[in-house]
Structures are given as C-alpha cells and as structure tokens.
Amino acid sequence: MSVASETMGFVPAYPTRHEQRLPLLQLIRTLRENAIGTYTKDTYERDIIVYRLLFKPMIMANHPELIRHVMLDNAANYERDPVGKRMLEPGLGQGLLTSEGAVWKRQRRMMAPIFQPRRLVGFAGIMTEYSAALAEKLVRLPADQHVDMAEQMMLLTLDIIARTMFGADASTDVSAVGAAMDRYQVTVRPNIPDLLGLPRWVPRPDAAEGQRALAEMDAIINTLIRRRRDRAAQGDAVGGEMGNDLLGLLLAARDEETGSALDDREVRDQMATFFLAGHETTATALAWTWYLLAHAPAVEAKLHAELDAVLGGRPATYADYEKLVYTRMVVEEAMRLYPPAHTTARQAVADDRFQHIDIPAGTMVIISPWIMHRHRLYWQNPDVFDPENFAPEKTAMRRRYTYLPFGAGPRICIGQGFAMIEAVIILATLAQKLRARLVPGARVAPVAKITLRPSPDLPMTILPR
Structure with missing residues (x-):
C-alpha cells in the first residue's frame, strides 16, 4: 500500500460532477x-461519448x-480545433501551438535543436x-505572514523564462511582458461567436482589453x-553572435531542408x-504541488x-535530476x-472511422487530460x-495514452524536458528549505482557463525546515 493511501487518502478539490448534461x-x-465544470459523472466512466453541440458532431x-x-496514427487527418485556434491566434500568432501542416513541420524542425539536452544544462543553472534566491526570501518571512504560493511560482518561472529567453536583455521590461500576457489570458475564453465560427470582426466580450494587452507585449x-x-x-x-539564450537561438x-531563417x-x-x-504551465503545476503537499504529511x-x-x-542542479526519483x-x-x-481538441478534416464509430469530416474530438487522469477505467482511486x-514499476505497466500532461504524438510539447527539469529543480530547492501550509479556512478550486489555475488564489504560510 502506498504512503499516501495508507496514511490519509486525501481527495483534492474538484468541480461538481453533474448527473446530466x-x-x-x-x-x-x-x-x-x-471548462472542467461541464463534465457529467459518466464522463469519468465511459470510454467514448458521441454527442452534438450547437449542431456540431x-x-x-x-x-x-x-x-x-x-494524435498519432492518423494525425494528418486531425487539425487543431478552430475554436481554440480562434481564441489563441491573436496572442500566439502562428507559433508551434497554433500552426498547421507544412508551417508547423518547418517550425518543429527548427525548434528541435534548441531543446536538446546540451542546451538544457545551461538553462538548468x-x-x-x-530557485535558491526565492527559497532564502521565503524562509525569512515573519511567521504570521502568508503569501500567495501560486503567485510566487508565477513570478519565479517568469524570472526563469525571462533569463532563458532574453539572457542579458532580461530586465524590468520583461516582467511587463508577463503582466500583459496574464491580462490577455483573462480575456481568452470561448464565446458564442467562437463556438459558431463567426469571423473576427463580430464583437467578443473583453476583446478590446485583450488587444491592448497584446499591443503592450x-x-x-x-x-x-x-x-x-x-x-x-x-x-x-568582430565575430558577434545572436547569443545562446532562446531569443538568440531562434x-x-x-x-535544415531549405536553409531559411x-x-x-x-x-x-x-x-x-x-x-x-x-512559464504559465510549470508555475501552475508547482502551485498545485504545494497545495497537495500541504495536505499530505506522509x-x-x-x-x-x-x-x-x-x-x-x-x-x-541538472546533475541531480535523475537521482530525484520521488521528487519527480x-x-x-x-x-x-x-x-x-x-x-x-482536434477536428476531422476528412471522414474517418475508429472501430465501429464513424467520424464524419468536421467532427470535433475532445481529448481531456483532466478526464483521462481521473478516469475510473484506468486508475485505482x-x-x-x-x-x-x-x-517506476507502475509507470512501466501503465497503459499508453492514459497520462497526457504534455500531449501526445507528433505535437507532443517540445519543451517537455525543459518543464520537467524546471519543476523538479524548483520543488527540490524550495522543499528542502521550507514547508508551505494552506491558511486555515482558505478554499481553493481548480478553474480551467487556458491553464488549470487554483482559484481565487493559494494563500499559504511558510515554515522553515
């Protein structure tokens, strides 16, 4: 029996699961x-659910x-969903998350060398x-002062991504980029015009604020x-170079095929x-890690x-990553x-079939790590x-495509290695110096925007070890 289940069996917060749609x-x-508040109880128990939303299959x-x-075998027939693209493209343009086809393939070829292990060693430093600087700051806080640990993780990963992206150019200007991106994200949520596929000139709530934030960024x-x-x-x-940070590498x-830049x-x-x-995804993962540890003393x-x-x-350090098995x-x-x-989500380009199920062109296929990671068919408790x-022994036996924190297939997150090394280094460096405890009476809930954030915040008291 595992440490967690033997001593406590803590069930973390999740939204209400509705009996009916x-x-x-x-x-x-x-x-x-x-978004995760829309799911019914049977969604966590059934393997394939076919339905319609606003007449769309x-x-x-x-x-x-x-x-x-x-996501893999017939990935060429499934493009990023148009609703998600319409929401993200104003901010992310034609980056790796939103581009398709030949544009995406070219970008992926050009980005791959940037995230090779030899590059990650320098970024890990x-x-x-x-992380060490934040640990020293937090342990010096007065015993009666609490901090928003979600905000602290956001600020920390923002500092890290600023240095890895801009190197010597990282400055107060870069923090403004993070603030603008945060303001933009608040405006990114599905509206009826998006769900109906209406053009961009049709007014959307919060669109003006989103555009102002993007202009600043x-x-x-x-x-x-x-x-x-x-x-x-x-x-x-005199032999000048672009630099070894992410901006310079880009x-x-x-x-390699065309020589183009x-x-x-x-x-x-x-x-x-x-x-x-x-920075957003790693910070969010770490915020939830502190929340969970606060309830799991064993x-x-x-x-x-x-x-x-x-x-x-x-x-x-980077050299410790493989040794920190339990931390990972x-x-x-x-x-x-x-x-x-x-x-x-993916949308079928042409008609397709899986087992006994027809998938007509235009069908939206929803793939939810939130559901898969809590599904009754694939996980005990x-x-x-x-x-x-x-x-390690359970990981080796786990069924493929039941754990998808970084996606899957050709479009699996290119920064997966960066994110895992960052999360482990941050957690290890801070956790050996401090404990974090949720302020009594604080209620925390997962809210699914672009990422799955703790809401309204994560107020915690810091206890030096």
Whole structure:
C-alpha cells in the first residue's frame, strides 16, 4: 500500500460532477467560466461519448486507442480545433501551438535543436539560481505572514523564462511582458461567436482589453528582437553572435531542408508561445504541488528524506535530476490530478472511422487530460493524491495514452524536458528549505482557463525546515 493511501487518502478539490448534461445556455456560461465544470459523472466512466453541440458532431475520446488514432496514427487527418485556434491566434500568432501542416513541420524542425539536452544544462543553472534566491526570501518571512504560493511560482518561472529567453536583455521590461500576457489570458475564453465560427470582426466580450494587452507585449518583444539583430549586425566584424539564450537561438535557427531563417513575426510568435507554455504551465503545476503537499504529511516526509539524502542542503542542479526519483513522482502526480493543459481538441478534416464509430469530416474530438487522469477505467482511486502511481514499476505497466500532461504524438510539447527539469529543480530547492501550509479556512478550486489555475488564489504560510 502506498504512503499516501495508507496514511490519509486525501481527495483534492474538484468541480461538481453533474448527473446530466447542462442545458445549453448554462453549458456555454460554464464553458466560459470553467471548462472542467461541464463534465457529467459518466464522463469519468465511459470510454467514448458521441454527442452534438450547437449542431456540431462531437466525440469525447476517453479511449486510449482512439487518442492514439487521432494524435498519432492518423494525425494528418486531425487539425487543431478552430475554436481554440480562434481564441489563441491573436496572442500566439502562428507559433508551434497554433500552426498547421507544412508551417508547423518547418517550425518543429527548427525548434528541435534548441531543446536538446546540451542546451538544457545551461538553462538548468538559471533555474537553480532563481530557485535558491526565492527559497532564502521565503524562509525569512515573519511567521504570521502568508503569501500567495501560486503567485510566487508565477513570478519565479517568469524570472526563469525571462533569463532563458532574453539572457542579458532580461530586465524590468520583461516582467511587463508577463503582466500583459496574464491580462490577455483573462480575456481568452470561448464565446458564442467562437463556438459558431463567426469571423473576427463580430464583437467578443473583453476583446478590446485583450488587444491592448497584446499591443503592450508586442512592443516590448519586437524591441528586443530589433535590438538583438542590430547588436549582432554591429558585431559581425568582430565575430558577434545572436547569443545562446532562446531569443538568440531562434534568430540563428535555420531550416535544415531549405536553409531559411525565421522572420521577425515568426520569432515574435514563437517567443509569445514560449512565454505562455514556458512559464504559465510549470508555475501552475508547482502551485498545485504545494497545495497537495500541504495536505499530505506522509508524502512530504518521504520527499524531504530524498532531498536530504541526495542534496544534503545544497540547491538542486541538472546533475541531480535523475537521482530525484520521488521528487519527480510528486510532480507527475500533481500533473495527473491537475494537468495544466487540461483539454485539447482536434477536428476531422476528412471522414474517418475508429472501430465501429464513424467520424464524419468536421467532427470535433475532445481529448481531456483532466478526464483521462481521473478516469475510473484506468486508475485505482483516481481522485486520491498518491505519487506511488508514478513509481517506476507502475509507470512501466501503465497503459499508453492514459497520462497526457504534455500531449501526445507528433505535437507532443517540445519543451517537455525543459518543464520537467524546471519543476523538479524548483520543488527540490524550495522543499528542502521550507514547508508551505494552506491558511486555515482558505478554499481553493481548480478553474480551467487556458491553464488549470487554483482559484481565487493559494494563500499559504511558510515554515522553515
């Protein structure tokens, strides 16, 4: 029996699971406010659910082989869903998350070398530096002062992504990019015009605020791009380079097939994508990790024992990553219960068939890590926090496509290695210095926007170890 289930069996917060599907207007309202609040109880028990929404054919794919079919075997027939693209493209442009076909393939070829392990070693040093500084700051807080741990994780990962993206150019301007992106995200939620496929000129709620936030972000990013290009041009005579941060690597990237480079707009779109995917998702995963540990003293004790044995009081580094097995298990279990990328969808381009089910062209296939990670068919005690779900022997036996925190198939998150190393280094460096406890009476709930955030915040008291 696992540590978690033997000592406590803590069941973390989740939204109400409805007995029946919500009426249409309530469904649309709930989709706007919290997408995971729309699911019925049977969604967590059935493998394939066929239905219609606003006359559009829909399939809820909770079957691992159907997920494989859509995301891998016949991935060419399934494009990113148009609703999600319409919501994300104003902010992310034609970055890796939103592009399709030949454009996406070219980008993926050009991005792949940037995330090779030899690059991650250098980035890991930045993660260690900022994590150690935050640990020292938090342990010095007065005993009666609490902090929003979700905000602290956002600020920490923002500092890290700013340094890894912009290197020496990271400054107060970069924090403004993060603030603008945060304001933009608040405006990104499905509206009736999006669900109906209406053109962009049809008014959407909050659209004006979203555009203002994007304009602020673009002004800063475009200035940094021009500044870097100018500096490299001026330094050509003395062997100047673009730099070894993400911005420099993007500017220097060449397509191995054509030799072409990214233009300024393409670089901007990738930077916006990295900003969202490179700090928001990791911060959210870590926030939920602190929430879960606060309710699981036995898990926390086992985590501390590993940190003491491996690190002996020093900050975690890249070299420690493979040794911190239980620390990774804790992070992986937090992402099972609270996957930052909670839902994805694909639309069938042409007619298709899976087993006995016809999938007409235009069908929307919903794939929800939130559902798959809590599904009764694939997990024992699926609502209980139990890092032993990711013990090496269990991981080896787990059915493929039941755990999808980074997606699957050709479009699996290119920054998966970066994100896992970052999460483990941050958790290890902080957890060996402190404990975090939820403020008594605080109520925390998962709210699914672009990512799965704790709401309204995560007020915690910090206890030095």
